[in-house]
Amino acid sequence: MNDDLISAQKAEILLIEQKAEQFVVSEKMFPKGGTVIVGVSGGADSTALLHFLKNHAEKWNLSLIAAHVNHGLRGESADHDEAFVKECCQKWAIPCRVLHEDVAALSKKRKEGLEACGRYVRYTFFKALAKENGAVAIATAHTASDQAETVLMHLCRGAGAKGLSGISPVHEGIVRPLLCLTRKEIEVYCNGYHLSYCEDETNWDLDFSRNKIRRQVIPVLKTLNPKVETAVSGAAFRLREDDNCLFEMAKSALEQAAHGLGWETSSLMKQPRPVRLRALFLAAKKNGAGELSADHLLNLDLLLLQGGKITLTLGLHAEVQQGILFFGDPKKQRFAIPLSFPETILPDGRRLLVRKISQKELKNDSKFHNLFFFNLLNYATISKNTVVRTQLEGDRFRPAGRGISKPLRRMMNEAHIPPYLRENSILLEREGEILWAEGLGASESARPGVDRQNAMIIIKENGL
């Protein structure tokens, strides 16, 4: 063999390793070391990953646990992969944990595709192992080639910056040390270190879209740019940074606009649209909307300008009233539950505290006057059989000291309680009578006084 050839190959492998090392360091994958769960299928990518981490374990203070899932999908071939992974781990003195799961059966039960179900099984297993072993990270063997495929798949679906930024190098405890290397580079690495690996047949079967991209699109793009995978990964990296930056700004914008359970539209509208749309995305998500589509976000944006109400998803609407954007689900928010002492957790996430209050406190502590006025009532009236509930059509209320009885809705109007607060507001009812209403205070019959034992109602928001 030619000596130059050998050293050229060595130099190439060295460069590949350095690239991955720098990537791990710059992405702060293992800042303090610790136990790492390494997902290993036995294919070239994950075998290279395990070998790479083993070689760096001492330097980075890592202790590794390999995790292999036998999906039971490919009979003998799957068993061969499992044996291969076990053997590899034994050779390298790395503990190996294996899960057997009948993914075909489970996917039918879960009513999802084999690929999605397989992913669910793997990550559930990895996360359980991570918890069990107090791991600092789960490492998976995604490559720049996977990244390029993912970006193209998302582009094809019309994603924005978020989707186009593809697979995260570091996200929620999962790290991808090889995301900077192409599949080709990993093959060079494996060959250089004489690593054997299994042909990962599943790659060629299960994910229809990904395989089309891999087998029919990438090869054409490679004729235009042989380094297309690295190029697309680079684009994804830059888009991720852009997107994160704009999301950070959106978070600040949301904090600035916060107003009770809602957000001031005038404040949101001052933001440039990319920031505003992300703020709306986050606001909707906080209210349980899941990941909204671009169209939904544009509709929400229009709502800021025009006011009114739109339905986002089943049971969730967005509404602008009196310059405040808020989200609501009338069905979900209607509830009636027994009052418990000293704390009742409300279905909307708030906590209602009931505290007995002494006559001394009541007399002396004038600084809480306003809070006292609206939140104080006769303890004896609420001590049993009391229900906490949201308003109902036809509720009537007889406020303390006014000698009248009116529909609750009208009283709230007169008290200028904004509609978006009314929807969440609660009341205490006992034997058909409203004893206290949020924002209005005690009723005539639950009227507090210096001559009796009183209770103080305190409502704590859930931080929304």
Next chain:
Amino acid sequence: MNDDLISAQKAEILLIEQKAEQFVVSEKMFPKGGTVIVGVSGGADSTALLHFLKNHAEKWNLSLIAAHVNHGLRGESADHDEAFVKECCQKWAIPCRVLHEDVAALSKKRKEGLEACGRYVRYTFFKALAKENGAVAIATAHTASDQAETVLMHLCRGAGAKGLSGISPVHEGIVRPLLCLTRKEIEVYCNGYHLSYCEDETNWDLDFSRNKIRRQVIPVLKTLNPKVETAVSGAAFRLREDDNCLFEMAKSALEQAAHGLGWETSSLMKQPRPVRLRALFLAAKKNGAGELSADHLLNLDLLLLQGGKITLTLGLHAEVQQGILFFGDPKKQRFAIPLSFPETILPDGRRLLVRKISQKELKNDSKFHNLFFFNLLNYATISKNTVVRTQLEGDRFRPAGRGISKPLRRMMNEAHIPPYLRENSILLEREGEILWAEGLGASESARPGVDRQNAMIIIKENGL
């Protein structure tokens, strides 16, 4: 023919037209109307564009001029296209201007590809026509299909948000009203209106990369998402907004960091990286760097942190000294030109003004003391044969009133003039003697005084 079919087709065409109308309005393509130059090849896209604009000319207060370029590349076929466009314009009463250009010959002369040369010829022609007719816009027939191809080409090359945002709907006087429609939708439009058009053969010949994307990549992606062109266009639109937003922030960041001809690194480093990299891009561009690559920008970013000097392009380096980033080209900035009165335009873009100053002004106006001190000299010494030049190795200077002569470089050191200002600093020389140096003032022999006529030197920056 079935009536339902007809009305379904009508509804489809109406929707297509509405989409383009809304796009033109929301992108503010013709806010005040006026003359529009419409590039027409005779193909489906540009024929549809001309027809669409003709139908909206009254509503949007447009007067149209069609512009056709016969590239002389396809013999009879090209002549047929030209005849077709002329006929079309005659039928629709639209003035038509035709340019004949031997693009094959010109491309050899300009040493560029046929496609690039053809583009150069077309846009030069359109712009000349626009100028000649006081046009408000040039309209071209780019479609969502072109957009998807462009985005994929840029992605393949590893572009960031800027490249991935593809073709601009509105940019530097060029508007693309059909950028929201796919080629398929335009065919439906043409068929619906019974428009005939030429097969645009050039599309299938010249641009190698684009045609690979069009013929080999898009068809595969369409099997994953039949609306892939619209999806990719949507992604491009959102990325454009993100990118513009971040560039606006970068502009502000640059303004905040401005310090003389350079920028404070401490101020730039406070910015999030996506903003900072764009600020560096703009700063380098202002200094004539052209469009820097992602790698160049990362190097520039590292320079902020580490200090030192890097070469960006031939004859342009970036340097950090004393916490200031600046760009320079030592070769370009060395000059020696005759001083002219009252103004000399310097090769670096600054303007040097010489103004006689009365004894009265000199005596009374103490508020300009500092300016006077450094920028005042004896008018008689500079009135003829004076040269304005940058420093040379070995320059010596004898400052007024100090009775010494020193190397200019050392004097500047002692005066704490930062190196990045020195490089641009100028001096006045007459018959081998330095009479005045920027930042140091007059020499002994050009020393100003109340007993003689003095001149004031004022230097105006070029706004960099």
